[in-house]
Amino acid sequence: MSKKSFRQAINEALRLEMRRDPRVILMGEDVAGGRGGTSGVTDAWGGVLGVTKGLQTEFGEDRVFDTPISEASYIGAAAGAAATGLRPVAELMFVDFVGCCLDQIMNQAAKFRYMFGGKARTPLVIRAMYGAGFNAAAQHSQALYPLFTHIPGLKVVIPSSPYEAKGLLIEAIRDDDPVIFLENKVMYDDEEDVPDGSYTIPFGEANLTREGDDVTIVAFGRMVNFANEAADRLEKSGISCTVIDPRTTSPLDTGTILDCVADTGRLVIVDESSPRCNLATDVAALVAEEAFDALKAPIRRVVPPHTPVPFSSTLEALYMPNADKIEAAVKSVMSYRMKEEV
């Protein structure tokens, strides 16, 4: 056990699984970098933000492939390779680039098993960065996990910390279904204690990062940290919150969410993705249908506005959910009073 960054945790998960299983291969744009350059340096980048650094050096060019900037071809190739005996981990770099290869994910990899009557396995992991807060503007900042969650046949993972990232990525690589693994680009330098060896965290089992009596907060990915921060502040003013990190949006641990709402009677959902048809609306619908009687106040969603992600720091800060907005939402549901029945 030692302090590791989110970046190191992911690198370590890939390294351990590649050592364990020769069928695990890595591909993506500049996952190594340097091929064809004038310096002759190989493994020049190890990923655009250095997440896969050193893997080509250890495993060679037959396991770690740089691709042309050509998402449709290599994401499709990863799907085809997965269906024919390999276990590829393909990096899409920024999840926004899914616009260039959605067919290969949505119509091909996700549907093989069902369309082929259960006769296909597609053990494919697609890693991609998501999220605002990096001044990366509208085409490099989206949180597109609702898009993938919507598609039957895909599993969707959003780790909220280095420990979570390592265990969930190892689980993803060992999974026999296509998995979309989304890494918040702002979190790569976050650190915490992470075991040195292998471990897995099962999909569809939420983690409670805080436990309280008054309000349930469901938060996704980086938003879990903001929710924890808000919960700690609220605790001091006498409001105790449960914070749920669902870890995966598909499958979604609906049981834990419903149990917690049954206990607290109040629900705030924090989702960094665009507000229409996102995970917050999904969880709100779940609770409205299944736990209506338990609710003591309306469900509140802390989400960005229905706009592209802006570039300017001023506007981006305004756009993002944060601990202050979560705190305000929790206070508003705590102060809600049912209308007296006439």
Added chain:
Amino acid sequence: MQIARDILLRSYRSMRTIRDFEERLHVEFATGEIPGFVHLYCGEEASGVGVCANLTDTDTIASTHRGHGHCIAKGVGVDGMMAEIYGRSTGVCRGKGGSMHIADLSLGMLGANGIVGGGPPLICGAALSHKLLKDGGVAVAFYGDGASNEGSTLESLNLATVWQLPAIFVVEDNGYGEATGASYAVAGTQKARAEGFGMPYYECDGTDFFAVYETAGEAIKRARAGEGPAMVHVHLSRWYGHFEGDSMSYRIDGEVARERAERDCLVNFRRRTTEAGLLDAAALDEIDAAVKAEVEQSVVSAKAAPTPEDADLLKDVYVAY
């Protein structure tokens, strides 16, 4: 080139099976009993069969929306296919795929595909599997002149060369992408595209089994030897519309009749093999009779087969969830 007698007989049987299967579907579709979309491969049989006669079950192919011929050429049984097209639980995909998604990975058949240009990227991946797993296999993408304009196809040509994959890109050029002529929709030439991506280009008459077998054979042989990808441009004609129900108002009267009269791969095959004394007419007649009975039986069985159970709706979305 000397082709072994068993390969000739097997190939004739495959072509005859495709022809009868498709002609029968044309008739059955008109009765309204077959659900969904059906795209027929009549007239193109020698292409799929000529290519696949060079392959084994270890090799992989990806097909298109017009996929029945490729499936049969790769060895998928007509009973399971017919039942699938009728949406029955005895279908090769248990009634959950239909005409456009027939697949059998155990035979290296990576699926027909409802998305134009869907196959070529997948075939790059299958070729990568063959290369890394060192099983000696090659991967073949069949696609039409229409799909040759998809970005996914052009990207795949690039990737296959960059990674030196054992991948073959077979352009089945029937002159039409849906209702639009290739003479309008395809800029430049397939040859220039292949050469532009640094791979050898081959072309042949897709109604001549021998031409396809030999031409594709060369491309496949070099890919198997680790010499990289190639494009095989096959010129052929489709005898029915883009889909069943297409009146083909975009084709001149008599165009299909002329193709049927002059470029029938089965007639040409029979003439050539019997005149050269490679096969005798009686052996071919025997195959014709056997295939006719097999296709007839597949329709009878499909119509009698059960539809899927309600519980099947939720099955096989995931391996585990």
